[in-house]
Amino acid sequence: MNIAQIIEMIDPEIYKNLTSAIELGKWPNGVALSQPQRELCMQAIIAYDVKHKPEAERVGYVANIGDACGNSKNAGETETRPVKLPDH
Template sequence: MTFEKMIETMAPEVYRSLRRAVELGKWPNGERLSQEQRETSLRAVIAYEHRHQVAEQERVGFIDRTRPDGRQHGSDPLQPETLKILTDD
């Protein structure tokens, strides 16, 4: 089975279990994930979220930048910034 096929057919319970394992760094039985297991599991979680169109605010790694008044904290890192060059003329 290919990685893509595995993601396509993955049950939501398996996704939640993998996500929890990545978050805690250990399997449900308490055994620690190796670095390779953690990386592979994280890759599977991200691919699952993309494939199954999980809402952005529910995805692993999401940071809520909304203030209580609805404005955003900081600037959007994906938007270009305008630089202002000051000279001593």
């Protein structure tokens, strides 16, 4: 069985359990995730998201500058301001 076949077997309930396991660091039965298990769960979640979710809803999606506040007028522009350090 390859990763593509495994991803096909993931349903929303399994997806929820995988994300919960990563967030809590343990399986629903209380057993801690090992580092390799955590990595495999993350890979499965990312692969599932690519197949089943629009880009903006995927794990790790970061909106473009300006999207968060709805102001894209100045997107890409940065303001330069001097830093003032206190005198000691």
